[in-house]
Amino acid sequence: MSFPKKPGSKALDVLQNLPRISLANLRPEPGAKKTAPRRGRGQHGGNRSGRGHKGQRQRGNRPRLGFEGGQTPFYLAIPKYGFNEGHSRRPQYQPLSLKRLQYLIDLGRVDTTQPIDLTQLVNARGVTIQPLKRDYGVQLVDEGEDIFAAKIHIEVQRASEGAIAAIERNGGVITTSFYDPISLGIVIKPVPFFLRGQPIPKRMLPGQDMVPYYTDAGNRGYLADCEKIQQARLALAQKYGYILPDISKDELYHMLSMRKDVRQIFFGLAPGWVVNMSEKKILKPTDEKLLKYYSS
Amino acid sequence: MAAHIVRRCYLFSRPAAAVNVNALRRIKPHRVLVADVNASQPSVGYGTRDSDLAQDSQVHIPVDRLTVSYSRSSGPGGQNVNKVSTKAEVRFHVHTADWIPEDVRQKIFEKNKSRINKAGQLLVTSELSRSQHRNLSDCIQKISAIIADASKKPHEPSAEDVALRAERLDKRNKERLKQKKIHSTMKQSRRVDFD
Numbered sequence: 001m002s003f004p005k006k007p008g009s010k011a012l013d014v015l016q017n018l019p020r021i022s023l024a025n026l027r028p029e030p031g032a033k034k035t036a037p038r039r040g041r042g043q044h045g046g047n048r049s050g051r052g053h054k055g056q057r058q059r060g061n062r063p064r065l066g067f068e069g070g071q072t073p074f075y076l077a078i079p080k081y082g083f084n085e086g087h088s089r090r091p092q093y094q095p096l097s098l099k100r101l102q103y104l105i106d107l108g109r110v111d112t113t114q115p116i117d118l119t120q121l122v123n124a125r126g127v128t129i130q131p132l133k134r135d136y137g138v139q140l141v142d143e144g145e146d147i148f149a150a151k152i153h154i155e156v157q158r159a160s161e162g163a164i165a166a167i168e169r170n171g172g173v174i175t176t177s178f179y180d181p182i183s184l185g186i187v188i189k190p191v192p193f194f195l196r197g198q199p200i201p202k203r204m205l206p207g208q209d210m211v212p213y214y215t216d217a218g219n220r221g222y223l224a225d226c227e228k229i230q231q232a233r234l235a236l237a238q239k240y241g242y243i244l245p246d247i248s249k250d251e252l253y254h255m256l257s258m259r260k261d262v263r264q265i266f267f268g269l270a271p272g273w274v275v276n277m278s279e280k281k282i283l284k285p286t287d288e289k290l291l292k293y294y295s296s
Numbered sequence: 297m298a299a300h301i302v303r304r305c306y307l308f309s310r311p312a313a314a315v316n317v318n319a320l321r322r323i324k325p326h327r328v329l330v331a332d333v334n335a336s337q338p339s340v341g342y343g344t345r346d347s348d349l350a351q352d353s354q355v356h357i358p359v360d361r362l363t364v365s366y367s368r369s370s371g372p373g374g375q376n377v378n379k380v381s382t383k384a385e386v387r388f389h390v391h392t393a394d395w396i397p398e399d400v401r402q403k404i405f406e407k408n409k410s411r412i413n414k415a416g417q418l419l420v421t422s423e424l425s426r427s428q429h430r431n432l433s434d435c436i437q438k439i440s441a442i443i444a445d446a447s448k449k450p451h452e453p454s455a456e457d458v459a460l461r462a463e464r465l466d467k468r469n470k471e472r473l474k475q476k477k478i479h480s481t482m483k484q485s486r487r488v489d490f491d
Contacts, residue, residue: 145427145429146380146427146428162427162429162430165429166429169429237359238356238357238359238436239433239436240429240430240432240433240436241359241386241432241433241435241436242359243359
């Protein structure tokens with residue numbers, strides 16, 4: 001009565017003494033839910049019931065959608081063209097904006113001290129990839145390049161020029177690499193794959209139409225020439241007007257220069273190995289035919 | 297075909313890849329990233345007649361020598377245009393820019409009087425896109441276009457061209473004299489001489 005109580009404590013006391021909230025003791029505020037007027041009832045809903053006066057309108061006999069009274073309708077007058085032809089066979093790439101990537105890094109969902117892979121992005125629930133819907137991976141989009149400020153080593157499947165510039169401007173490394181659909185399914189869900197007990201397969205090389213993209217240094221393709229990539233980095237720095245930071249002087253240089261082999265799906269695991277999750281063991285093939293196959 | 301490219305670029309032996317995890321983890325050494333940035337910059341060169349294809353590679357624009365400032369763009373765009381500074385403005389003092397050759401500097405000064413302010417600084421702005429970085433890139437492209445334009449040299453005719461021109465002049469003269477003679481004989485044949 002004389003000593004001051006904490007603000008909000010009255011409400012807390014009340015809350016503690018009241019019964020638990022359930023559907024039985026909830027109701028909306030009076031006046032919050034207004035019943036809609038029904039057709040065919042009352043002075044305003046009745047009489048013609050909002051259907052108009054006589055004709056097709058009132059009698060419910062209007063022609064189909066798109067009919068223009070006999071004139072060749074728009075959807076038939078325009079000639080067909082194969083805009084969407086083969087759309088279900090086209091590779092799709094889930095976009096990942098730099099804004100979202102910065103958001104994930106800021107919240108600590110993605111670890112910047114390790115190379116950021118598609119596996120890491122999916123583990124962080126940053127992107128959702130559906131390999132069965134013709135997704136071939138993730139593409140880096142340059143929305144948010146103005147606010148992006150993180151030094152990372154990232155590997156995506158496609159990247160726009162502005163996104164590459166934004167990452168290299170902050171001293172990071174970006175690579176574009178190809179995952180065939182089976183490898184993609186393994187990359188996004190590694191644990192279910194390991195539980196299958198199958199050996200890790202070799203990652204396949206890209207098809208003919210994707211080879212030019214992945215051998216181009218301007219796209220930082222994983223099949224491109226190393227010297228050309230360095231020249232491309234300089235050219236991009238010139239174009240976008242920033243000074244290219246020297247990565248070799250960085251303390252994380254070891255991490256930034258880590259690269260996967262062309263046939264490798266996971267860092268630290270080679271094709272042909274079997275991972276036993278329950279016993280926490282890795283089984284490696286010893287037969288020379290298998291070794292020859294998996295190292296080709 | 298792609299596999300061959302791979303073998304050239306990666307510097308460890310392939311057959312041992314299945315066993316040796318460490319070799320798979322990284323390319324060793326990643327020479328690309330170790331190279332000194334300054335050493336691999338392209339050298340300054342004059343723009344030739346066909347310089348439109350390789351403008352940026354002719355003169356290297358040192359970004360740290362330019363003064364870049366950002367401000368808000370004009371035009372419609374609602375909240376985005378009101379709040380975000382996307383207009384990029386680049387300026388540099390023309391006469392002290394020693395990364396441009398002297399005569400090119402002079403030409404820039406003469407040709408772009410409207411872009412040069414009282415202090416002698418060349419001013420280039422861009423509010424082409426919604427992004428600061430893209431606008432900066434546009435400014436740099438404009439600067440390199442100005443430099444390329446100023447370093448254009450009048451086309452000197454080659455020895456073949458000179459010989460061709462002399463030959464054509466000769467022919468022209470000869471033809472003219474021939475026509476003159478024909479005309480003269482025609483006129484003479486019409487003349488009637490009363491002896």
